Amino acid sequence: MNARTPLLEVRDLSVSFNTEEGTVPAVDGVDFRLHEGEVLAVVGESGSGKSVTATTLMGLTRGPNATISGSASFEGAELLAAGEEELRRIRGNRMAMIFQDPMSSLDPVYRVGDQIVEQIQAHRDTGSAEARERAIELLDAVGIPDAARRADAYPHELSGGMRQRAMIAMALSLEPSLLIADEPTTALDVTIQAQILRLLEDLNRERGLATILITHDLGVVAEVADRILVMYAGKVVEQGTLDEIFYDPQHPYTWGLLGSLTRLDRPRPKRLPQISGSPPSLLALPQGCPFRPRCPHEFSKCTELPPLEARVAEASGQCDRCWLAPEEKREKRVVGGRIGLEAPTA
Amino acid sequence: MSADMTRFVVRRLLSMLLVLFAVSVLVFLIFNVLPNGDPAVRMAGKIPTETQIEAIREEWGFDEPVYVQYATMMKKLFTGETISYFTQQNVNEEIRKGLPRTFALAVGAAIIWMAVAVALGLYSALRAGRISDRFLNVLALIGISMPVFWLGALLLYYLGYKAGIFPNGGYVEFFDDPVQWFWHLVLPWFALSVLFIGFYSRVLRSDVLETMGEDYVRTARAKGLSERRVLLRHVLRNSLIPIVTLWGLDFGAVLGGGAILTETVFNLQGVGQYAADSIGQLDLPPIMAVTMFGAFFIVIFNTVVDIAYAALDPRIRLEGRPTR
Numbered sequence: 001m002n003a004r005t006p007l008l009e010v011r012d013l014s015v016s017f018n019t020e021e022g023t024v025p026a027v028d029g030v031d032f033r034l035h036e037g038e039v040l041a042v043v044g045e046s047g048s049g050k051s052v053t054a055t056t057l058m059g060l061t062r063g064p065n066a067t068i069s070g071s072a073s074f075e076g077a078e079l080l081a082a083g084e085e086e087l088r089r090i091r092g093n094r095m096a097m098i099f100q101d102p103m104s105s106l107d108p109v110y111r112v113g114d115q116i117v118e119q120i121q122a123h124r125d126t127g128s129a130e131a132r133e134r135a136i137e138l139l140d141a142v143g144i145p146d147a148a149r150r151a152d153a154y155p156h157e158l159s160g161g162m163r164q165r166a167m168i169a170m171a172l173s174l175e176p177s178l179l180i181a182d183e184p185t186t187a188l189d190v191t192i193q194a195q196i197l198r199l200l201e202d203l204n205r206e207r208g209l210a211t212i213l214i215t216h217d218l219g220v221v222a223e224v225a226d227r228i229l230v231m232y233a234g235k236v237v238e239q240g241t242l243d244e245i246f247y248d249p250q251h252p253y254t255w256g257l258l259g260s261l262t263r264l265d266r267p268r269p270k271r272l273p274q275i276s277g278s279p280p281s282l283l284a285l286p287q288g289c290p291f292r293p294r295c296p297h298e299f300s301k302c303t304e305l306p307p308l309e310a311r312v313a314e315a316s317g318q319c320d321r322c323w324l325a326p327e328e329k330r331e332k333r334v335v336g337g338r339i340g341l342e343a344p345t346a
Numbered sequence: 347m348s349a350d351m352t353r354f355v356v357r358r359l360l361s362m363l364l365v366l367f368a369v370s371v372l373v374f375l376i377f378n379v380l381p382n383g384d385p386a387v388r389m390a391g392k393i394p395t396e397t398q399i400e401a402i403r404e405e406w407g408f409d410e411p412v413y414v415q416y417a418t419m420m421k422k423l424f425t426g427e428t429i430s431y432f433t434q435q436n437v438n439e440e441i442r443k444g445l446p447r448t449f450a451l452a453v454g455a456a457i458i459w460m461a462v463a464v465a466l467g468l469y470s471a472l473r474a475g476r477i478s479d480r481f482l483n484v485l486a487l488i489g490i491s492m493p494v495f496w497l498g499a500l501l502l503y504y505l506g507y508k509a510g511i512f513p514n515g516g517y518v519e520f521f522d523d524p525v526q527w528f529w530h531l532v533l534p535w536f537a538l539s540v541l542f543i544g545f546y547s548r549v550l551r552s553d554v555l556e557t558m559g560e561d562y563v564r565t566a567r568a569k570g571l572s573e574r575r576v577l578l579r580h581v582l583r584n585s586l587i588p589i590v591t592l593w594g595l596d597f598g599a600v601l602g603g604g605a606i607l608t609e610t611v612f613n614l615q616g617v618g619q620y621a622a623d624s625i626g627q628l629d630l631p632p633i634m635a636v637t638m639f640g641a642f643f644i645v646i647f648n649t650v651v652d653i654a655y656a657a658l659d660p661r662i663r664l665e666g667r668p669t670r
Contacts, residue, residue: 055564091568092568093570107562107565107584108562122569156660
C-alpha cells in the first residue's frame with residue numbers, strides 16, 4: 001500500500017442494535033482503508049455484518065435502536081458524527097449506493113428519469129430540462145438502449161437488469177468518488193450478473209470510481225476486486241489483496257469460502273463442498289474466535305479471540321485473525337489438491 | 347390508453363345498470379313481503395272500511411300483479427312522476443330539494459376527515475410507539491366507537507343549546523347567507539368526520555409504517571433527499587393509495603344519502619333524512635328512489651376510484667392486463 005491519504009478510512013467501526021432479545025453486535029471493530037479508484041470487496045455469509053457496515057457509512061442505520069461507534073472519514077468529513085444535513089449533502093452526491101434488489105429499490109410510482117432528475121436537483125441547482133437531458137445521458141452511458149424513451153418508463157416496465165442499470169445511472173448522476181454496491185448482482189440471473197459486473201468494472205476503470213462491493217460470491221470478487229475484506233459474525237477475519245486472499249489465504253473461514261467455489265476447469269466433485277454448520281447467533285457468540293464451532297482446526301488457543309494482524313512475513317498488508325502458524329496453515333488448507341476446509345471429523 | 351379507457355367506462359356503465367336493476371328489484375320485493383306493509387291499509391286512515399281500502403287499491407294499482415306494479419314504479423321513477431304514498435309529494439322534487447344539503451354535508455366532511463386523518467396518521471406513524479402515538483390511538487378508538495347520534499346530540503346540547511355558539515340544528519341556503527350556511531354546517535361536519543378520522547388515521551398510520559420499510563424509501567434517503575421530501579414524495583405518496591380508495595367509496599355513500607343519522611340529528615333535511623323519514627312511514631316510492639339514487643352514487647364513485655387508482659399507481663392498468 002502507499003502513503004496517499006485514503007479516500008475513505010474506517011477505524012474501529014462498531015454497530016449494535018437493541019432488539020427485544022437483546023443487543024445485537026452486528027459490526028464489531030471493523031477497520032479498513034479505501035483509496036481512489038480502488039475496488040474493495042467485502043465478503044461473508046448473510047449476517048456477517050457486511051451490509052450493515054456499508055449502510056452505516058451511508059448513515060442509513062441511524063436510529064433510536066442503533067449504537068454506532070468508531071470513525072469513518074471520507075474526503076475530510078467524519079461520516080459517523082456528521083449532522084443530518086451534512087450527511088444529506090454527501091450521500092447521493094459524493095458517495096452513492098446501489099442495492100441488492102432492483103425490483104424494489106426504485107419507487108414504483110415515478111418514472112425512472114424523474115427519479116434521477118430528483119437526485120440531481122437535490123444537490124445541484126439544475127433546471128428540469130437540463131437535469132432530464134443529463135438523466136438520459138446517464139441511462140445511455142450505463143447501456144440502456146433507447147434511453148430517451150426508457151427515461152419515461154415506470155420501474156415495473158423495465159427488466160431486472162435494466163432496473164439495476166438505472167439504479168447505477170442514478171448513483172452516478174453527480175459523479176461521486178465512492179460507490180457502494182450492496183450485492184448488486186444477487187437478484188439477477190447469471191448472464192445479466194456478468195453484464196452488470198462488467199459495467200461496474202468499466203466505471204471503475206474509466207472514471208476512477210472507488211467501489212465497495214459487498215457480496216457473498218467469490219466468483220464475483222475474482223472478476224473485479226483489488227482488495228478483499230472477509231467478514232464473519234460482525235468481525236473482519238482476514239483482509240488482503242485479491243492475489244493474497246485467493247492464493248495464500250490465512251483464515252480457515254476464507255479457505256471454506258474458496259473451497260465452496262465450484263470450478264468449471266476441475267473435475268466435478270460428487271458433492272458440492274460447503275462449510276458445515278451455520279454462522280453463530282450474534283446474541284450468543286462463542287468465546288474467542290467466532291468461527292471456532294465450525295472450524296476443524298480448532299485447538300486450545302482458539303478460546304481467546306486472535307487480534308487482526310499481519311502474520312505472513314512477506315505479505316503487503318495482509319492481516320488475519322487465526323492463531324495457527326503460517327506454516328501449519330499452508331499444510332492444513334490443502335484439501336484434495338486445492339484450497340478448502342476439510343469436513344470436520346465426526 | 348384511450349381505447350382501453352372507453353372500453354372500461356362502457357363496461358362499468360353496463361354493470362352499473364345491472365346493479366341498479368338488482369337493487370331496485372330487491373327493495374321492491376322486500377317491501378312487498380313486509381308485514382304490515384300494505385300501503386292501501388296504511389293510506390286509508392285510522393278506521394277504514396273495506397270499500398275504502400279497495401278503492402285505494404284500485405286507484406293506486408295495488409291490485410295489479412307484482413311485476414306490473416314494479417314496472418309502473420320504475421317507469422314513474424325515470425319519468426319523474428313518482429308520488430309519495432303518504433305526503434303526496436313528488437319524490438324526485440323532494441330529493442332535488444335535499445341534494446344540495448346532502449352535498450354540502452358530504453363535501454365539507456370529506457375534506458375535513460381526509461385532511462385531519464392524513465395529518466394525524468402521518469404524525470402518529472412518525473411517533474410510533476411513543477406516548478403521543480398511543481394517545482392518538484386511544485382517541486381514534488373513541489372516535490370510531492362513538493355513535494353519531496349520541497355525539498351529535500351532545501354537540502347540539504352543549505355547544506348549540508347551552509353555550510349558544512352554534513345554531514340548534516337546521517340548514518340555511520348558501521346563497522341566502524353564506525356565513526350562516528357555514529355556521530350551521532360546522533357541527534354536522536365535525537360529527538360526521540369523527541368516525542372517519544379515527545378509522546382513516548389508523549389505516550394511514552399502518553400504511554406509512556409499512557412503506558417506511560420499503561427499499562425505495564432507503565434509496566430515497568441514499569440519494570440525499572431531505573427527510574421532508576422522503577416522507578412526502580415517497581412515503582406518503584405511496585401510502586395514500588389505499589386511503590384514497592376508501593375515501594372515494596365513503597364519499598359516494600354519504601352523498602347517496604348514507605349520512606342518515608347525522609342529517610336527522612342536525613335536522614338538515616337532506617336526502618338521508620328524507621330516506622329515514624320515508625322508512626319510518628314505510629313509504630315505498632321515496633325509499634325506492636333514494637335507494638336507487640344512493641346505489642347510483644356508490645357505483646359511480648366505485649368507477650371514479652378505479653380510475654383514480656390507476657392514475658395513482660402506474661402498475662395498475664384499468665383493463666387488468668400489463669402494458670406490452
